[in-house]
Amino acid sequence: MHFVKAKALLTKENGMNVYRGCAHGCIYCDSRSDCYHFDHPFEDIEVKENAPELLEKILRTKRKRVMIGTGSMADPYQPCEKKLMLTRRCLELINGYEFGATVITKSDLVMRDIDLFKRINDKAKAVLQMTLTVADEELSRKLEPNVCTSKRRYEVIKEFRERGIPTVVWLSPVLPFLSDSEENIRTILDWCVDAGVRGIICFGMGMTLRNGSREYYYRCLDRIDPGLSKKYQRKYGDAYVVPSDNNDRLMKIFHETCAAHNIIDEPEACFRYLRELPEKYTQPSFF
Numbered sequence: 001m002h003f004v005k006a007k008a009l010l011t012k013e014n015g016m017n018v019y020r021g022c023a024h025g026c027i028y029c030d031s032r033s034d035c036y037h038f039d040h041p042f043e044d045i046e047v048k049e050n051a052p053e054l055l056e057k058i059l060r061t062k063r064k065r066v067m068i069g070t071g072s073m074a075d076p077y078q079p080c081e082k083k084l085m086l087t088r089r090c091l092e093l094i095n096g097y098e099f100g101a102t103v104i105t106k107s108d109l110v111m112r113d114i115d116l117f118k119r120i121n122d123k124a125k126a127v128l129q130m131t132l133t134v135a136d137e138e139l140s141r142k143l144e145p146n147v148c149t150s151k152r153r154y155e156v157i158k159e160f161r162e163r164g165i166p167t168v169v170w171l172s173p174v175l176p177f178l179s180d181s182e183e184n185i186r187t188i189l190d191w192c193v194d195a196g197v198r199g200i201i202c203f204g205m206g207m208t209l210r211n212g213s214r215e216y217y218y219r220c221l222d223r224i225d226p227g228l229s230k231k232y233q234r235k236y237g238d239a240y241v242v243p244s245d246n247n248d249r250l251m252k253i254f255h256e257t258c259a260a261h262n263i264i265d266e267p268e269a270c271f272r273y274l275r276e277l278p279e280k281y282t283q284p285s286f287f
């Protein structure tokens with residue numbers, strides 16, 4: 001872990017990452033791809049130590065309240081957050097300035113801040129986004145070795161739901177030959193229904209691989225199932241999009257389940273929901 005003073009924090013879409021790099025070790029992680037130009041090892045987390053100060057400056061001067069998002073490139077609740085509490089400090093500012101917040105995480109450390117999410121949601125809007133990939137506990141520990149399993153994440157989603165905080169699930173990636181079974185997808189969908197999620201983001205049953213992430217994925221795959229990377233190479237070559245052979249059947253189940261339970265199932269509609277902050281909350285009242 002190393003500390004930097006960042007010059008900027010928020011993207012045009014009001015997203016931020018207080019950490020760069022991630023210690024959760026998901027074998028399929030796209031964030032480690034070459035195109036992101038890491039100049040340090042991915043596990044050597046870059047900590048933007050001045051993130052709260054930068055965020056406060058932005059929130060103080062923003063003319064319109066918006067949803068602030070975090071977690072698209074690195075998990076905001078990875079282990080170092082336990083001690084550093086940068087994500088928490090940013091959320092406290094969001095709460096203080098009465099903006100909305102949404103986080104993407106795989107970690108049950110987010111439970112630490114559930115009361116803060118509740119306060120943000122009471123004043124404006126908070127949405128928890130969690131990734132659920134594989135229902136089998138043993139496989140979940142192999143694919144995402146340094147974070148809680150999908151089953152535990154499902155319990156966390158339910159806790160948020162019980163406090164009235166809306167949730168969205170990322171059903172992604174779905175790994176060919178590993179997690180693309182009907183049983184896996186049905187179990188995850190059952191969890192989503194039971195936990196009353198508002199939306200499920202799924203771009204198709206498959207995954208993406210790019211230079212950098214592909215090599216890492218194959219090395220990990222061979223430890224889990226020797227020879228499986230060869231099977232991938234023969235079937236997909238250097239393709240970016242790596243679809244499951246079961247895509248059509250599984251997508252049908254996905255859409256049918258969402259339609260039956262009033263769950264948003266189009267990615268763009270999910271993103272719209274995540275960006276929306278009801279108008280009564282958008283105008284600052286104290287400037």
Ligand code: SF4
Binds near residue numbers: 025031073
């Ligand atoms: S939690 Fe996200 S950023 Fe972290 S290793 Fe897993 S996929 Fe990558």
